[in-house]
Amino acid sequence: MKRQVCLAVLLHGGRFSWKYPGAKAEGDHDLEMYKSLARTAERGRFDIIFMADGYSTKDDGLGPEALRSMSTLVHFDPLTLLAVLSTVTSRIGLVCTGSTTYNEPYELARRFATLDHMSGGRAGWNVITSQMTSEALNFGYDGPLSTEARYARAREFLDVCHGLWDSWEDDAFPRDKTSGTYADPSRMHVLDHKGRFFKVRGPLNVARMPQGYPVICQAGESEEGREFAARSADMMYGKAASLEHGQAFYGPMKARLAKYGRAPDSLKIMPGLCCVVGRTQEEAQAKFDAVQATIGPVEARAFAVQFMGPDFDLDIDPEQPMPDLPTLNAIATRKRITMERDGRRLSLVGLGRWIAACMGHLTLIGTPSSIADEMERYIDEGGSDGFALMPHYLPGNLEDFVELVVPELQRRGRLRTEYTGTTLRDTLGLPRPPNRHAAGAGAHAAE
Amino acid sequence: MKRQVCLAVLLHGGRFSWKYPGAKAEGDHDLEMYKSLARTAERGRFDIIFMADGYSTKDDGLGPEALRSMSTLVHFDPLTLLAVLSTVTSRIGLVCTGSTTYNEPYELARRFATLDHMSGGRAGWNVITSQMTSEALNFGYDGPLSTEARYARAREFLDVCHGLWDSWEDDAFPRDKTSGTYADPSRMHVLDHKGRFFKVRGPLNVARMPQGYPVICQAGESEEGREFAARSADMMYGKAASLEHGQAFYGPMKARLAKYGRAPDSLKIMPGLCCVVGRTQEEAQAKFDAVQATIGPVEARAFAVQFMGPDFDLDIDPEQPMPDLPTLNAIATRKRITMERDGRRLSLVGLGRWIAACMGHLTLIGTPSSIADEMERYIDEGGSDGFALMPHYLPGNLEDFVELVVPELQRRGRLRTEYTGTTLRDTLGLPRPPNRHAAGAGAHAAE
Structure with a gap:
């Protein structure tokens, strides 16, 4: 069998394009739209629907003019939303972000366990650390914790959760x-964890979940993030704007797993993908351009500065090509954003529009055939195990993908036409982890 | 119009009776049963389905023998469960417990806001403080906080939530x-709260919810709890095992509201009710006795000791009448448990069985007519505004109530036959609180 492509979709992608006539402007609080998107993704036989999250409005440093056009200020609590989406789907995985920085492991462990039970084993947790100042200020801190502290806390947090999820054996x-x-x-086990950040006795007051543990996802690409993923993640969301970038990340990342006794295939690497598909190349490009045109200069500039940092708050003509300064270029390289498009240096506004579209992720604009070609290249040439679709606008962009690209991938034998197993671990081809206390259980790889 | 009876039902009541042949033993983790119960309660035109909660298995001091028969060790995270139940109902209120002791206001505020949005304005929050040692041990503490600290934290927690819920005006x-x-x-407002327990900047990253604030429920009967309810609660769950007890609580509690500028009807008092109904008195009594008989002596004794405290761990024949000691009687009075039934002193096992059935709450065993008579007496004679049904076993006990008692209450004009409004505030006859920042808004009573 050919290597299969793993597919996730970010259900609140595309919010920068809310002014596009085909976009649903009420997306952030429109439950019916989320239900419809979840059904569409399941019809497209995606592995996962994915909800990002943050603990603030993320309005840091935005003036009133930029704020006015921002569609990212409010959104539902993602796990609570996924509970509802579990009722309109039956096989697709349900993954959301949960921070290890301002939560308590007992609380979060039981919420994910509950979601896994209620969805019949489809829960996944994107483990993150919170690093924005606006988030710290909502939880009693004056600023974010150090990178070292955030990741040390994340490791201990996840260890405690694994321990709590093993509180009860499967036959308890x-x-x-x-x-x-x-x-x-x-068959009940008291954890009695005492560590640097947490003291947790247990047992958890939820039975062991269908999947044993939720699927663990990791999204950071820092050294700490990669090591965390190598130790503990089942899937990884990243950035691979070109095949070469993808290969440079994929091979070394898979190689790290050996240190923890893990097989390369036990971690699925799924970089972000902005995909605009048309029946012809021209139709696709026109769709992309039409959405780009809805992003005004003030908000485009705000996107650029918010994403690239205060050094991009330049006193220049925002419509003229940006200066070719080493400091700016260095930031762009670090953020993996190209400052040229079609051989021309972008303006600040052009850069902001480009960031709004894809945040520097792989962007494929083309026909079903050209897009499937490129996806296959990634899969076959060690660039990725799949992709996390970041819809360009919603709901139409996801519908286009499911209507045009999915059948092409299926025709090529790269994507299931029916789900086989029932849990997300089944779907991803990952084994169910045994309870550490069960007779015959080997040590869990993450311990 | 006659005074209406407000009705809530505790959806995981009846778990002590899991061995009863008609009881669903898998209740704690059976989503289909919860869905069915929620539909039944809505068919019965209840105001509210209610989920209690705790942050531990509550196995404090239980030996393996008692533990073995306990059906209260595990359960779903209630808010996540209510999100699912919102999809199978359309009018009934969805209330769950959320602790102010080990949570953060930003996190909990947005979860309840999300539930309110997704359910079309049907969320309610039973605000509690966590006081069990087994809970403290799961959150890094060696024991519970002092009563003073717990309630001070609860007041500040709720104040912060109210502030966060007003982050965005309704037309923002x-x-x-x-x-x-x-x-x-x-229309966006930064809270910038700085208090004894919390520093929270805001704004919340969820839009103002349909109800403005969720319906606030309070369940403690301590002096601190009563004052908290007088200041902030829309409904109150309590204990009124006799009409006299109910009256002694109801009048003074309503009188407290004036201090905060609130009308007596702005707080609904709904004591717990164990109700076993039959077509005849004998049939009802036989149902009650059959469930009582399923509770074995070891677990009955464990219930008694767990509920009444270690002083009830007596070295006596557990089947003989308990000694008539002043210390024991004093505890029973404080816990509002009667130690006599039908004029006879209970044994330790008998007490445990009685506690398992009703936890000392009002218990009505009879025909639809005799039960409705007693409920009307409470409503008309200042004993309560309604009741929180604590099902004796599930699902049958709720079904019996809806089939037999509800039509009787409707026939007497005491209970709606259709829902009129859409939100829980509509259903309870409570006004929607204005945003404190809106033009023309009066100060919120809780501020």
């Missing part, structure tokens, strides 16, 4: 009316 | 594609 609840045995006390 | 999001105005910055 016979619920036998005849013998009167509801719970088998010998 | 025009989402106007023509003018390019997604958000109106003049």
